[in-house]
Structure formats: structure tokens, C-alpha cells
Amino acid sequence: MPKTIIVIPCYNEAKRLDTNAFITFANLHPDIHFLxxxxxxxDDTPEIxxxxxxxxxxxxxxxxLQLNRGKAEAVREGLLHALNETPEYIGFWDxxxxxxxxxxxxxxxxxxSQLHLQMVVGSRVKLLGRTVERNGVRHYLGRIGATLASIVxxxxVYDTQCGAKxxxxxxETTxxxxxxxxxxxxxxxxxxxRLIIRRRERGEPPAETVIYELPLKVWKDVRGSKVKSQDFLTAFWELLRIRRHYFTR
Known part of the structure; x- marks a missing residue:
């Protein structure tokens, strides 16, 4: 039984999957499983x-997943499948x-080291001594989105969208x-x-007491991203839906 299972959502990643990196890491850390x-x-992603x-x-x-259902469902279904193996930790990684x-x-x-934590999230903060390389336009659009998310x-939280959690x-997390x-x-x-509302409804300490946002030492924008500029408009409308559904009842 692996202690940690990391879900890797994949859609047409044949040209970007660094199999050598996965193999090298897995050989060094057998208590971590990649789903x-x-x-x-x-494309050839499944065969790889x-x-x-x-x-x-x-x-x-x-x-x-038999059909393309989007990253959200690829992550969610992957995590639910991972839970069948009863690990201590589950997560997802781009x-x-x-x-x-x-x-x-x-x-x-x-x-x-902090047994009260339920969630650790990566944060792409460009600080001295760290290597965080982001596309300029996407970075500034992302900062606008992150500010709106924090308000909603x-x-x-500085960075909700980093694909490392x-x-x-x-x-609670299940x-x-x-x-x-x-x-x-x-x-x-x-x-x-969901974490915020669940804790609020159950009268538990607020979500910020069980979430740790870790500034990453290294994050590099990789060419071939499927996110387009127009997707930021879609993200804005989705954010409004989230606000209406979870916070205006």
C-alpha cells in the first residue's frame, strides 16, 4: 500500500510527458505512487x-476516462480511485x-510535521533566490484572477491555480x-x-487554519499549455457561478 498517491491528469500529453523524470523519482521514492x-x-498518451x-x-x-471531460473530472475521478488504496495522502500534479x-x-x-493540516498547495511567488518563470501575459491575467478568487x-490565498496540491x-477531504x-x-x-463551507457549516475552525500555502522554489512555464487567453473569460464566469452557488445562499 503506497503512503502517497499523486494523480497526474493527462490530456494529449504525449509530447510533454517526461517519463525519465518519473522513472528516476519513482526508483528513489517507492512509497509514492503515480496514478x-x-x-x-x-494521441499516444495512453500507450506511453x-x-x-x-x-x-x-x-x-x-x-x-472514456471521453474528454476536462481536467476537473480527470483529477476528481482519479483522486476517488486513489482512495480505494487507502493511502495517507492524495494529491494532483500537472x-x-x-x-x-x-x-x-x-x-x-x-x-x-503539522498534523492539523488538511491541504498543502503550491504557490508561484517570484521571490529572490527562487526560480519561478511564468509567461508575462498569463502571469498578469492570473494575478487578476487570483485577486478575484481571494475576494470571493x-x-x-495568493495562488489558487497552481497545479501542485x-x-x-x-x-473532510474525501x-x-x-x-x-x-x-x-x-x-x-x-x-x-467546499472546504470553507463544510467547516463553516460544522462549526469547525476556519479553513485557513488547515491549509498551508508553500511558495515554490522552482516553477517553470512549459511550452504547449492548452490554456488560451479566451479561457480566462470562461474562468471569470465560472468564478461567478462558484460565488452564487457556495456563498450567496
């Missing part, structure tokens, strides 16, 4: 993952490895992923929203 959640890819699994079935597995795999170890260390959530397996998300693009914000 590739294939979101109806139409199958070969990876054949090399090390203890470290890699494949879960496939397939392009913009956040290096070694960062997973920092996330786990935080969970182990009423939470002092780890969760402690508990009834409930967060129990039902499909409203959003396809900004489902990360919905994860925060």
Missing part, C-alpha cells in the same frame, strides 16, 4: 503510460512537471471530492470553497 488519469486523450506501468507497476498505474517532482517531498514533510473566497486523507465540480477551469477555487 495517471487519462482524460480521453486522442501503459509502457511506464509495465516498467514499474508498483510505482505507476493508469485510470482512463503532467508537464512545471513543479518538479522533488517538491512532493516538501509537501509530505509539511503534512507530517474571503481567504488570503496535496491532501491528507480524511472524511467529502470535498465526492460530487462533480461546477467548474472545468477553476475547480481549484471550488476545492477551497
Amino acid at each position: 495517471f488519469s487519462n482524460d480521453g486523450s486522442t 503510460i501503459v509502457k511506464l506501468c509495465a516498467l514499474n507497476a508498483e510505482a505507476f498505474s493508469l485510470y482512463s 503532467a508537464d512537471l512545471a513543479t518538479p517532482l522533488e517538491t512532493i517531498l516538501e509537501f509530505i514533510l509539511l503534512m507530517e 473566497l474571503d481567504l488570503g 496535496l491532501f491528507r486523507v480524511s472524511p 467529502a470535498v471530492f465526492a460530487t462533480p465540480f461546477l467548474a472545468r477551469w477553476v475547480f481549484d477555487i471550488e476545492i477551497f470553497a
Whole structure:
């Protein structure tokens, strides 16, 4: 039984999957398992993952959605599938490895040293001594979105959208992923929203007491992203839906 299962959502990632990086990391850290959640890819992504699994079935597995349903469902269904293995921690990581795999170890260390934490999230903060390389236009559009998300959530979070997140397996986090998300693009914000509302309804300490935002040492924008400028408009409308659904009842 792996201690940690990381879901890697994949849609047509054949040209960007760094299999050598996964193999090297897995050989060094056998207590971490990677579950590739294939979101109806139409390229060679499934075949590449199958070969990876054949090399090390203890470290890699494949879960496939028959149709392309978006990253939100690829992540959610992958995490639910991971829960069947009863790990201590589950999480998801972008397939392009913009956040290096070694960062997973920092996330786990935080969970182990701060037992009250339910969620550790990566934060792409460009600080001296850190290597955070982001596309300029996407960075500034992202900052606008992050500010709006922080206002909607009423939470002092800097970066909701970084594709590196780890969760402690508990009834609380399991409930967060129990039902499909409203959003396809900004489902990360919905994860925060569900955690906030659940704790509020149960009279528990606020969500910010169980979430740790970790500034990343390294994050590099990888070419080939499927996010287009017009998707930021879609994300804005999804954010409004999240606000109406979770915070105006």
C-alpha cells in the first residue's frame, strides 16, 4: 500500500510527458505512487503510460476516462480511485512537471510535521533566490484572477491555480471530492470553497487554519499549455457561478 498517491491528469500529453523524470523519482521514492488519469486523450498518451506501468507497476498505474471531460473530472475521478488504496495522502500534479517532482517531498514533510493540516498547495511567488518563470501575459491575467478568487473566497490565498496540491486523507477531504465540480477551469477555487463551507457549516475552525500555502522554489512555464487567453473569460464566469452557488445562499 503506497503512503502517497499523486494523480497526474493527462490530456494529449504525449509530447510533454517526461517519463525519465518519473522513472528516476519513482526508483528513489517507492512509497509514492503515480496514478495517471487519462482524460480521453486522442494521441499516444495512453500507450506511453501503459509502457511506464509495465516498467514499474508498483510505482505507476493508469485510470482512463472514456471521453474528454476536462481536467476537473480527470483529477476528481482519479483522486476517488486513489482512495480505494487507502493511502495517507492524495494529491494532483500537472503532467508537464512545471513543479518538479522533488517538491512532493516538501509537501509530505509539511503534512507530517503539522498534523492539523488538511491541504498543502503550491504557490508561484517570484521571490529572490527562487526560480519561478511564468509567461508575462498569463502571469498578469492570473494575478487578476487570483485577486478575484481571494475576494470571493474571503481567504488570503495568493495562488489558487497552481497545479501542485496535496491532501491528507480524511472524511473532510474525501467529502470535498465526492460530487462533480461546477467548474472545468477553476475547480481549484471550488476545492477551497467546499472546504470553507463544510467547516463553516460544522462549526469547525476556519479553513485557513488547515491549509498551508508553500511558495515554490522552482516553477517553470512549459511550452504547449492548452490554456488560451479566451479561457480566462470562461474562468471569470465560472468564478461567478462558484460565488452564487457556495456563498450567496
